[in-house]
Amino acid sequence: xxxxxxxxxxxxxxxxxxxxxxxxxxxxxxxxxxxxxxxxxxxxxxxxxxxxxxxxxxxxxxxxxxxxxxxxxxxxxxxxxxxxxxxxxxxxxxxxxxxxxxxxxxxxxxxxxxxxxxxxxxxxxxxxxxxxxxxxxxxxxxxxxxxxxxxxxxxxxxxxxxxxxxxxxxxxxxxxxxxxxxxxxxxxxxxxxxxxxxxxxxxxxxxxxxxxxxxxxxxxxxxxxxxxxxxxxxxxxxxxxxxxxxxxxxxxxxxxxxxxxxxxxxxxxxxxxxxxxxxxxxxxxxxxxxxxxxxxxxxxxx
Numbered sequence: 140x141x142x143x144x145x146x147x148x149x150x151x152x153x154x155x156x157x158x159x160x161x162x163x164x165x166x167x168x169x170x171x172x173x174x175x176x177x178x179x180x181x182x183x184x185x186x187x188x189x190x191x192x193x194x195x196x197x198x199x200x201x202x203x204x205x206x207x208x209x210x211x212x213x214x215x216x217x218x219x220x221x222x223x224x225x226x227x228x229x230x231x232x233x234x235x236x237x238x239x240x241x242x243x244x245x246x247x248x249x250x251x252x253x254x255x256x257x258x259x260x261x262x263x264x265x266x267x268x269x270x271x272x273x274x275x276x277x278x279x280x281x282x283x284x285x286x287x288x289x290x291x292x293x294x295x296x297x298x299x300x301x302x303x304x305x306x307x308x309x310x311x312x313x314x315x316x317x318x319x320x321x322x323x324x325x326x327x328x329x330x331x332x333x334x335x336x337x338x339x340x341x342x343x344x345x346x347x348x349x350x351x352x353x354x355x356x357x358x359x360x361x362x363x364x365x366x367x368x369x370x371x372x373x374x375x376x377x378x379x380x381x382x383x384x385x386x387x388x389x390x391x392x393x394x395x396x397x398x399x400x401x402x403x404x405x406x407x408x409x410x411x412x413x414x415x416x417x418x419x420x421x422x423x424x425x426x427x428x429x430x431x432x433x434x435x436x437x438x439x440x441x
Contacts, residue, residue, distance in 0.1 A: 158284040158294065161247035165281040169254065170242060172273045176266055177257075178235060180208065207263045219256045251285060251292045258290040289322065293329040294410065300418045307346070307421035310428070313353060313438045317424055320346035321417065328413045336408040343413075343420040347385060350424045353438060354431050362386070375430040385423060 157165060212234065216222050220241070228234055242253060254274060261267045271287045278286055285292050286301055289308055295301050304325070310318040324342035327335040344362070351365035352358045354374050366382050369375060431438070 157247075157282055159247065161250060161283075162281070165277065165283055166243065166250060168277040168281060169250065169274065170239075172270065172277060173242075173257075176270050176273070177208070177211065207261070207266070210262055211257070211260070214260045215256070218260070219253065255287075255290070255292045258287060258292075288325055291322075291325055291329050293325055295414070295418075300414075303418055303422045303425060307424050310424075314350065314428070316349045317346045317353075320349060321421055321424070324413070324417050324420075328410070328417060334410065334413075336410065336413040339413040340408070340416045343416040347420050347423055347427075350427050354427065354436060374436065375427065375434045377427075377430065 212227070213224070215238070216224060216227055242250065245253065258267060258271055258274075261270070267290075271290070275287050277283070279298075284294055286295050288295065288301065288304055295304065304321065307321050308318050308325075320342045324339045324346070327339035327342065348362035348365065351362055351369060352360060355365040355368040355372075357365065357368065360368070363386050366377075366386050369377055370379065370382055428438075
């Protein structure tokens with residue numbers, strides 16, 4: 140919703156998605172999420188013990204009692220900052236100052252690296268889920284062009300697209316191979332320095348192949364054959380045009396000039412190609428799953 144200042148022209152509307160930049164509102168809000176869920180916990184812990192913050196032995200970390208904070212700080216030091224453990228001062232405010240200074244000096248992409256590192260390494264599942272949820276709230280509010288999908292930050296700008304991918308990624312048990320392919324596709328797509336669009340597309344279409352093979356009850360066939368089995372045996376109510384479209388799409392990725400044979404020029408593939416395939420295949424797997432359930436197919440009982 141527009142603010143009063145935006146409606147009356149006192150402040151420019153934030154109508155441009157933040158893709159290759161990060162304004163102060165977004166950066167400050169993300170730091171507040173970190174403070175709320177992580178840094179303030181340690182501050183409150185110290186306050187509860189009436190610790191003197193002067194440079195004495197009493198102001199060292201209470202790492203034994205706060206294992207979650209201990210491992211977070213040490214993981215950051217070792218694998219993110221890649222600094223020597225000797226450089227850890229042992230005084231919370233000193234090390235906190237270094238973390239804060241680094242965060243506010245980071246380029247926009249380095250902030251996302253920092254957030255993703257925490258999401259993938261923090262050892263308390265409940266707090267990590269809250270962290271991801273709050274970050275996504277901030278991303279949406281501040282018009283960031285990025286979202287957490289699972290523990291990976293990726294450039295997905297449509298809420299509809301996000302919901303389709305999240306639903307497909309949530310599959311477990313016998314449908315886990317489907318979500319695994321999509322998660323791998325997302326990982327390839329999300330690489331900041333060297334995104335692999337070709338393999339992202341391969342993994343997306345492989346997710347569709349996996350669920351079709353489960354419905355066809357034959358894990359040794361290709362997508363095209365599985366779709367034919369589904370149509371012939373009327374396992375689900377699948378519209379022929381939709382089945383034909385994905386069969387042709389699979390043919391494109393499988394023929395001699397296609398992606399699976401690695402003969403397609405790398406430069407011909409870009410983010411939009413891989414994103415389209417990821418969203419489309421996620422939506423189609425969700426569609427097939429619902430159709431199969433309506434047809435009485437129980438994926439957990441082969």
